[in-house]
Amino acid sequence: MKKFFSNILKVFKTYTYRDKLVSIFAVAVFLAMIVKMIVFPYGIFGFGDTSIYTEGLVSKNGIQNLNPLFVDYNEADREVSRLVFSGLMKYDPIKKAIVDDMAALSVNEDKTEYTFKLRNGLKWHDGKAVTIDDVYFTYHDLIMSEAFANEILKTNFAGVKIQKINANTIKFTLEKPNVFFISNFITGILPQHILDGVDPSEILQNEFNRNPIGTGPYMVVDPVEILKNRSQITLTRNPNYYEKLSEIEFMRFIVYPSMQDLLNEVNAVNGVVKVSGENLLDFVNNDRFELIPYKLPQYTAVFMNMDSKILKDNKKVRSALQKAVDKKAFIGDSLDKIRIDTPLLQLDDKEALYKPNVEEAQGALKDAGYSYHTDDTEKKGIRYNSAEEALELNMIVRLYEEGSYQSEEIKKLVKYLEDSWEKIGFSVQVEFLSLEDFNARIASRKYDLLLVGQNLGYNLDIYSYWHSTQANPLGQNLSNYKSFQVDSLIEDIRSIFDAQKRDERLKEFDRVVSEDIPAVFLYTPVYYYASDGKLTGLDMDNLVFPTDRFAEIGDWKFSK
Numbered sequence: 001m002k003k004f005f006s007n008i009l010k011v012f013k014t015y016t017y018r019d020k021l022v023s024i025f026a027v028a029v030f031l032a033m034i035v036k037m038i039v040f041p042y043g044i045f046g047f048g049d050t051s052i053y054t055e056g057l058v059s060k061n062g063i064q065n066l067n068p069l070f071v072d073y074n075e076a077d078r079e080v081s082r083l084v085f086s087g088l089m090k091y092d093p094i095k096k097a098i099v100d101d102m103a104a105l106s107v108n109e110d111k112t113e114y115t116f117k118l119r120n121g122l123k124w125h126d127g128k129a130v131t132i133d134d135v136y137f138t139y140h141d142l143i144m145s146e147a148f149a150n151e152i153l154k155t156n157f158a159g160v161k162i163q164k165i166n167a168n169t170i171k172f173t174l175e176k177p178n179v180f181f182i183s184n185f186i187t188g189i190l191p192q193h194i195l196d197g198v199d200p201s202e203i204l205q206n207e208f209n210r211n212p213i214g215t216g217p218y219m220v221v222d223p224v225e226i227l228k229n230r231s232q233i234t235l236t237r238n239p240n241y242y243e244k245l246s247e248i249e250f251m252r253f254i255v256y257p258s259m260q261d262l263l264n265e266v267n268a269v270n271g272v273v274k275v276s277g278e279n280l281l282d283f284v285n286n287d288r289f290e291l292i293p294y295k296l297p298q299y300t301a302v303f304m305n306m307d308s309k310i311l312k313d314n315k316k317v318r319s320a321l322q323k324a325v326d327k328k329a330f331i332g333d334s335l336d337k338i339r340i341d342t343p344l345l346q347l348d349d350k351e352a353l354y355k356p357n358v359e360e361a362q363g364a365l366k367d368a369g370y371s372y373h374t375d376d377t378e379k380k381g382i383r384y385n386s387a388e389e390a391l392e393l394n395m396i397v398r399l400y401e402e403g404s405y406q407s408e409e410i411k412k413l414v415k416y417l418e419d420s421w422e423k424i425g426f427s428v429q430v431e432f433l434s435l436e437d438f439n440a441r442i443a444s445r446k447y448d449l450l451l452v453g454q455n456l457g458y459n460l461d462i463y464s465y466w467h468s469t470q471a472n473p474l475g476q477n478l479s480n481y482k483s484f485q486v487d488s489l490i491e492d493i494r495s496i497f498d499a500q501k502r503d504e505r506l507k508e509f510d511r512v513v514s515e516d517i518p519a520v521f522l523y524t525p526v527y528y529y530a531s532d533g534k535l536t537g538l539d540m541d542n543l544v545f546p547t548d549r550f551a552e553i554g555d556w557k558f559s560k
Helices: 001-013 017-039 075-084 132-143 151-156 181-186 259-264 281-282 315-322 328-331 360-367 405-422 436-442 485-493 497-517 547-554
Strands: 054-060 089-092 097-100 103-107 111-119 161-166 169-173 218-220 232-238 250-256 273-276 288-293 298-304 337-339 390-397 427-434 449-455 519-531
Touching: 054 075, 075 218, 075 250, 075 360, 075 547, 089 181, 089 547, 097 103, 097 181, 103 360, 111 132, 111 181, 132 161, 132 169, 132 337, 151 181, 250 259, 259 281, 281 288, 281 337, 281 436, 281 519, 298 315, 315 360, 328 337, 328 519, 390 405, 405 427, 405 449, 485 497, 519 547
Parallel strands: 054 250, 054 273, 390 427, 390 449
Antiparallel strands: 089 097, 103 111, 111 169, 161 169, 218 232, 232 250, 273 519, 288 519, 298 449, 298 519, 337 519
């Protein structure tokens, strides 16, 4: 070896100065490539690397918990978990339906028994076989436990009986039919051989949630890396996956605390999942990216507390609040909002459109007994009733980080609503609350008005949002709306499996709610996926959550 290097040195001495520089540069490049392959086997940032695809996400909390039973609390967790875990069923955006995944489903004629037969040969990422005991453990031992921390998921299985039929078959029996129940089986299944013995009340803090074992198309290579201004995780293809494997060998997610942080390092990513608002221009002006629009089944609304002293039993006041808001004027030519007038996003909204009318709003308040003071300058501009009680309402709003896109957007909306209502004689006291205080006030229902967004999920089930039994601290009936007629309609809707008949009930529900005015429905957002074109096969149509883009990940390929 010594003689070999000695001979090379003799030859090198015969080179001209220019030849020596070229040779040194060539050796340096070669060594750099070797180092790159050893230290960064998946590419330094993923840009231009033909084995890895890198997505940029925005989440102030980074990646925290990949357990599929709790990912609703953090979008970054949901994104990663969707590739690591799979459920008995899955949502198919192409069919716009929930279809078989890890198991084949059969439902009895009465629609009360859901029987699942597991696929053959299913394996966990660690090579262990998936068994029916894993399914029973996930639903019976965890989700249905009194100590389980996800109240919404636990409530969905209240009264359900679970029975293991044989080594690969399990049955869920409902007390009564529920057309929306099937969506619960999209939830990822957990491995009993790893989590057995863990107290359900403590599973949220278990180390498994940060370095999980699942059955999805990708598996965790290393735990989450926490860097200076971001966190990131790299996933590799699961060789034991039971369906078509993607051409993409590695998936990396880099999570930034803000969109601005992401934009500062935008060359490190191939795709950005949720672009909206003012950030659209940043990508429009970047020749590397194209924008793909998509909608989700969610909306923003002002919920009126039907137990509020002024709003309770005073439909004319609620009507005035609604008629004073010109949604079309607020949205203008915005590319990230579409106005709505109903919580039923599955209906054709054209039938529900109403026209704002300030004069009618003024008349409704006058008819409700609220008039202006003409002789008292201190009370000028605010309406009072005969008991000298001001037309004053409190509205709570979530406080976002100062300077963030959400903060600026919500401030603009609040200002517009305040101005619209104050023009007809309302005095609106707005409270911007931290997330913890905001949730506490929602639970206590201590507000007159609540500005918030809601996502209806895979089944568009309205029970949680409008049934009177959900007007409680744990429920999502944010208006405290109670109507025997609406309760009956919701229960009918849940039990009717014929689509046409169900639509008839939905339209009747929409008519009753529109007349009662428990909320002002404002708009549904439009988001954009920013793609650098490295990928083909990405489809953003008919999504319920952004993670549904992974439904066809087996067809993802690198552009040639």
